[in-house]
Each structure stands twice: as C-alpha cells, then as structure tokens.
Amino acid sequence: MYFVIILSLLIKESLLLRIVRVSVPTYRVRGQPAQLDCEYELGDDTLYSVKWYRDNEEFYRYLPKYDPPKHAYKLDGIKVDLSKSDDRHVVLHQVTLKSSGLYRCEVSAEAPSFASTAGEGRMDVIYLPREGPRITGNEQENRVGDSLFLNCTSGRSYPGAVLSWDIDGEKVTDPNLLVQYPPIQHAHGLVSTALGLLVPTGKTMQVKCTARVAPAWREGSEAVVGNSQVADSKEAMLLVRSSAVASTLSITLLTLFLLQILLTQSET
C-alpha cells in the first residue's frame, strides 16, 4: 500500500526541464526498506544533477558527468542502497524511526541555464505495539461509593496509541466518565498512553478498551478508521457486575478478548 503524493509541478514549456512526479511513501513500519521515486522530463536540457534532500540536507546526488555519478551522504536514519539507486530512484535500507522527514528531489539542468526544479514528499516511520491494552482496577477504591474505576494502558508504539472505552458496545463520550493521562515516553522514541473510566454500579455490563495506532488518526479523519492497511487496533474486554447494596464489590474478569490484527507491509 502506497500513498502517492503528486507534488506541484513547474510547467513551463514542454521543451524545458520539469518534474513529472516525486513519489515518497507516507508511512513505513520500522525495519522495512523504502523506495523514493523522482520522475522528470529534461526537455532540450541535459542533466547536470539530481539531488535528494531530507529536511534540506542532501543525502544523495547523481551527477552524470562525474565518476562515479552516484554519491550518498550518511545521515542519521538513512542508509542508501546505491546499487538499487540511480538518477530517478533512491532506495533506503531498513528505515528507522529517525528516517521520518521531508524528502525532496531537485533536478538541475546543465549550463548555461542551470534550470532547476524540485518536488518533495513526507515519509513517516511507525512502530506497532507488540501487546494489547491492559485493563486494571483498584478494589479498595471501588468499594467506596456506587461506581467502579478502571484504567486502560496501551502497549509501546510510535506514534502513541489512541484509547477508547465501550460499555456494552457503546462508546463512552461523556467526559465526566473519562480520565485523561499524559503519554508515557519510552526508549527509542516509543510512547504508551492511558485512559481512565468511571463505571456506574448496579448492573452487569461489558466493558471494552480499544487501542488504535494509525498515523492518520491524528488528522481526525473517520476514513482512516476503517483503513487497516497501516493502522493497528487492539481491544481488551471484561464483564463487570456491581451492586449498590453489597459493601464489597467483586470484580470478576470474565472474559479477556484480545483481537489483534497484524498488518504486514507489502512492498511493490
């Protein structure tokens, strides 16, 4: 699955140098390779250089008049596979979380015009959690009053997972029932998140915590929810019964249902 970003093109006359397309994968899972494409038309010009920048820092250039024409600079998180790269493609070895950034391709014609044109695209590298969310409860606290308090903590990922609660299949939206916590930073830039829930007492209900890891989520787009290609969603469920009369609430974890969908990256 590729997000292909077509960048703005400098269209002058057909005989002039122009960028046709710069293709940069939007998301890559850590450890996977990535291929960057730069399609251009030279028109009447001859090629002087093709330069690739990540965040304005050059990491690859192709100068056909030089020997060797291909040259790569070592940047943190970028390892160019020179054998697979040329004047129109750059292949990166196993991307890391540091490989994220804005990738730009600049094509320059030879003298005298030195006409230049460029295109760019952003690539983000993600890390999916290895474990599902965990639901924990405090028995002591729960005894007091008529409600039960639960916490849900996600596994480590990048970017951080987004948690949500469902009671009997219905999403809790009442902010008075939800307790927000700041994300927890871990090594290698990984993040875990937590979310608290106040559960009304007096009946037996099914409580579910869902953790979703999807880069586009932060955009708030529903379209992303249904997209399973790159997103990761895990759920934890349990049955809760509480009595208003009984001074002691027994919390019984009836069922733990873990659904894990492993998404595998496929390269084209």
Place this chain on the structure above:
Amino acid sequence: MIEDCFCILLVPVTQVVAIAGEPVYLPCDITIQDEEDAVLLVLWYREDLGTPIYSVDAREKDFGVAERWSDESVFASRAYFLPERRPAELGVDRVKSSDQGIYRCRVDFKQAQTRNSRVNLTVIVPPSKMIITDDKGDVKQAIVGPYVEGDSFTLKCDVSGGQPRPWVKWFRDEIETDTPVTVLTGGAVRGVLRVGPLTRTDVRAAFTCRASNHLRSHPIETTLTLDMNFPPLTVHILGSNQPLSAIRRYDLLCQSAGSRPPASITWWKNGHRINNAKETLSTDGNTTTSTVSLQLTKSDAGAKLACRATNPQMPSVAPLEDDWILDIQYVPETVVRLGTNLDPRNIREGTDVYFDCIIKAHPYIYKVEWRHNGKSLSHNVGQGIIISNQSLVLQGVGRNTAGNYTCVGFNAEGDGESRPLSLDVLYAPTCRSSQQRVHGVAKQERAHITCHVDSNPPEVTFRWTFNNTANSNEVSDSYISRTGTVSTVTYTPHTEMDYGTLLCWAHNRIGKQRVPCVYHIIAAGRPDQVHNCSVVNASLTSFGVRCSEGFSGGIQQSFFLEVKELVTQELVANVSSAVPRFTAIGLVPGRTYGVAVISYNSKGRGEPYHIRANTLRPPEKHHVHDKSLDMPRTAFHMTGAMSAAVGVGGVIMVILVLFLIVVRQKCFKRKASPDPRAPSPPSSPDKLGEKDDSESDDRNPDIIPSEMDHLQQVDYYRTQQVSTISPPLGSRMPRGSVAGVRGSIPAYYALRTAPPPHQTMIDNGTQQGIPPPAAFGSGSCTLPRGSSTGLTSIVPVERCIPLQHLRTLPRPMAAPTALPRHLPRDTPL
C-alpha cells in the same frame, strides 16, 4: 491525499532590507569545511522563477576566474558576486521595488553537501511627494500666513508614494506634535496640524511636516515659517513734556515698537499732519524711529503734538498715539508805554515823566532794564531816575533827557528789547554856544551878525536890540532875516556911537529866552603880538618855532617868520602861515639866528616877537662834510674871507650884546627892536582858522629876504600901542610885578591855552622883565564869563573891569579893541 509542502523548506532565511536606489548585499555562505573540498557552482534563484538569476560556474575553472552569469531580465549588470566577503555576498546596485522577494543561494561543493540558504529582500521605496495646503486649499511652500493674534488654522500634509506606506508627522520647532493621520482614497497619507489661537510669541514658528517609511531612508519634509502681523505695541515721543524754546529748531523723535511689519509713524499738530518727518528702522526691525524737525513759535503754546503709529498692513486697527501739550518759551516781548496822563507832545522841561514796561514772557523775566539812547539807566534818586518793578520815573526832565527810551526784559531765552519810545522835551530858546561873539568891523563896513538859538519847538521869533554907552535901541526888522533858529542882522557902523553890543532875543510857544545872546561890535584893528614863542625840533640846518597867537584885531589874521644872521642881519628865511607855527630850513649848523614872528591882518601888522635860535653843532670829525651836506639849497660856502668876516662879526656881536644889556638896564620902559620890519603881504594861503602844524611848516620852505621899512615899523609900533590891551601876568614873570603886564602877550591868552610854556634856547635877556606901558596896564581886563574855565587862577580878578565900566571907555582910546578881548571865540559857555 495531496500535500503542498513547498513552504516547509527548512532553509535558513536571512532578512535583508534595502532602500530603493541604493545597493544591497545578499549573503551566501560558500565556505568549505575541508581544504580538499572546493566550490563547484553557486546558483542564485528567485523563488518564483525556475531558472537561476545569477550563477558562478567553477566546475572547470578556478573559482577566481569562474564564469559568472546574470539574468538580463532580473539583475543584469547590477549584480556582482563578492566571494571574498565572509559570508560571500551578491551585490545588487540600484535596487528597484520589483527586486523585492525571496532569493535562494545554492552552493555545490566538490565534496561537501550542497548548501542552500535563503534571503528575504525587502525594498523600501521612500515617499515621493508632499503637498501642504492651508484652510483655503492653497498650497504652501515656505511661509504660512500672515495671520494675526487670535487666529487658528489647520495645515494638511498629504504624502503620496512610498512602499511600505509612510508615516506622516508634524513637528513644531522640531518638537513632535500629536498628528492625526488619515489615508486618502488613492493611497496618499494625510497628517493634519492644528495651530492656534495664535499669540505674538508664535511668530516665526517653524512647522515641519516629515514623512518616512523606514529608519534608514531619509524622510522627506517641508518646513513652513509662520508669518504674523502685529499692531504696534508702544509709541513714545522721546523727551516729551519738557518746555521748548521758540528760538531754536528741534529734532523731535518718536519711537514705536512691536509692529510687524514695521510701524509707520505720522506726526500731527492740533490735528494737522506734519510732513517733513524721516523714518529709520532698527536693525532688528522691531523699532521704528521717526524724526521731525520743528521750529515752534509762541503761538504753538498749548498745542497738542501727537505721534501716531500704525501697521500699514492692518489699516483696520486704530493707530497708537502719544500726545504732548507743547510748552513754548520765548524771548520776552516788551513794549514801552508812556504814563497814561501824560501828553507826549507837550512835555516841558522840569516836568516828571514815567514809563511802564509791558512784558510778555515765558519763563517770566528775572530782570528789567531801561535804556536811554541805547545806554543803560540805573536807579539814581539824586539824578531823578527812579526804577521800580517795570516802571521808570524821570523827575524834572531836561532837554538832555529827551531821546529814545527802551526797556529790556531778561529771561532764560534771551533779552527782549522794546521798540524805542521817543521822549520829546519842550523848552524855551537858549543861546547856542560856540558862536562868534566879537565882531571887528571897520566904519562903513557891512557886517553880518548871526544869532543861533536852541529851541524846542524850533518855531521861534527873534528880537534884536543895540546897546551902547548912551542908549538901547530896538533893531529894525528890515535888518533882520531869519532861517529856522538862526537870525541874522546886517549891521554897518557909521559913527563911533555905532560900536557897542547887539542883543538877540528869541521866543517860542513855550516861552521867552531868558538870557539874550550878546554880540560885541568893535572897531577892527591890527592884530596883537604873538606870545609864548619857543624853538622846537632844532637840527643841523633847521629848527621850528611855535607861538600862541594874540588877539586878531577883530578880523582874520595871518603870521610870518623872519630868520636873520645875528651879525650881518642878513635875512636867510621868511615863512608865512595861517597859524603861528613855522619851520626854517637850509640853515648853517652850529649858528645862532635872530628870529621874529609877526602877525598881520588887513588892518596892518602886529608887533614882532623876537627870539634867538641855534642850529645844532655838528660833531668835529664830520664838520666839513656836514656843511656841504646840510646846505644844499642856500649853497652857502665858507670861504677864507667869509671865515674872517664871521670872526669879526662874532666880535661885533659880543660887543653889541653887551651894549644891548646896558641899554636895557638903563631904559627898560622902552622895548628896543633892533630891526623892526615892514609888513609884507601874506604869502600863506587864505585858509582861515586853525591849521595843522605840519601843513604850514611844510608848505613854505622858501627863504624870503625882506627890506626894512622904518616908517612902517614905527607906525606899527604906534598902532600896537593904541589897540593892545595889557594881558594878565605871566606866572613866570621874574619881577612878580602886579602891573607888569607885557604888552606882547594878549590878554585872553590864558583863556585858551595852557600857562605860557617854558622857554628854551631863547635869550630871555631882551624880553624878560620889559614892562608894558603903565597906561595900558590900567585898562586891562578879563572876561567875566572867563571865570567858568579852569584857568581863571592865573588871571588876577582884581584886574577885571566890569562890563559896564568898559563901555564907558573913551572911544578914541583902546575901548573898541579892548572889549573883544574879553570874549575869545573858543571860550566855552
């Protein structure tokens, strides 16, 4: 999904601001980290263009000679790369507003990574135009106004052009003011300044409108100076309210200050414009001084002198005025007025007269003076002159009091003398002095006797009477003629009885003459002998003789001089003269001469007067030469024979002298004249009266020898005896005899000259002590009126014969000739 991430280039951006028209430098770091590295290519892009606008291609050359290229449509020749700078720069001259934008510099290294940097160039275009308008919409450029005190106005400063939009501020005397700013349609910016209400201190205030859009660009500005008009603040006549003198010309000054433009000053006297003023302006232009030259008169006293100052630009403002009520001082004006109850045409001698002096003066007089015929009068009660305040009283006026009277008032301005008032004093006639009182008239001779009187008024009538020893008769009017105050009688004596005295009486409307004028008619005779002769001015060859003349015999007399050699009796000189003063010249030095002075008239000769005179003796060594020199005209040379003759003559002379002494001692009654001479016709001119000495001396230098005529001499001697009256005693008479009156000295001698002069160089032996005949001594007398002279003392009063007695003298004797001797014509009355 498509993202446009062109804007997220993480390339460093440098902000550069340039002023349009100035050069700008765009930085681009081309430094290399490794010495083995090198710059291959420098490319300058403008963000909106795909192709570079400037490039330095050093791929095949050294960087110093690298090929440089500039896009003709962008910077063209204005751009130049400055690689030696740190960082290197792209210079661009004469930046245009269209140069504004984002530029990117890409540097390709041989080894190192390509370096991209960006420059955000902002081009400032200063505002282009500033227009200031006033309330009326008039465009102002340097001066605003003129306004007057209390005015308020606004100035609008419209600024157009400029990128970015400029700010506009008003400054007053370089102090920023709160300037409301609006943006006009069309993009201009308007700053408004409100000024006022104005005061005098606001004049020349500088209002500056200043507009700019960047600190580095010079603001455009316009400064307006406030012009104002002021009415004058002050006006003063300098030195006013002091008194002025009418006799002087004054330059009066009036100053006015505070007017703008300078005040115009006018002068007014009692509302009438004075036109000859001159204006000057002080260097600061604030003060106007007007000078007017005035000659004021007494009539200007109390007049209002005004000085008015106006601002010619402000005619509606009332002029400022300073006034001066003139105080004029002048020389006293005086008028003499006769006392009101006096008739100026009828003031007689003896009356009291008073005058008033009418005076107008400012300041008032400090002194009054009275003048008579120009001479100052002083208060003198003894002389009847009384001066008090402004009055003059003259008591008992006389004829001498008549004349012009003036009074003079004195004050600080000067002396004011009145016009003269003529005082006329009337009096009865009186006899005028200095008339001929004795007339010698021969029988049958017609004489004209004049009587002159003083009289005021001069309308007089005359009456004459004739008195002799026998009777007194009125003179018939047929013999009388009158001219004014002079009456003339034509009189011819026929008999002895016709000699006597004529009396003249005059009267006018004032009265009769109290004392008549008296004229004596006597028989004319030969003149008397001269007397008091002396020798003067003797020199080697000349000497002078001076005598006093004797009585003329009643008619005109003349004189002559005879000089003779003493021994030979040779006549060597004969000089005539109208007066008894002579000079004999051409004589021999060192010799003694016999001199005779003789008077004569138409009736005959008087008795000679003899004296001796010596010429001076020359010094020995010059003896010979002097003789020849001193005798040019006589050519009298001493020969040997002549010397002998002189010697013999000298012996004879000594003998003769001795003989004469003997004779004199024996017979002193008879005065012997060794050589009496006959009278000769007068050679002197017919000029009568007194003559100057020099005239007669110089006129007749000739020596005229004369024959001796014994008969004439005898006759002369006889006549002299008859007609001569013995004179008074000389003070030097050696005898001191009471009766020793010398016949040779006229009786009136003492009345007209000093006492007989001391005789020098005269041999007195022949004359002194010779007594006159006793018969004559008894008949001698002096005039009664002679007592008024100061010489009376030498005249023996007891010798005087009363007038009545004289009249009784027998006529054949000396009576007719004796009378006139008492009235010498020069005796003052």
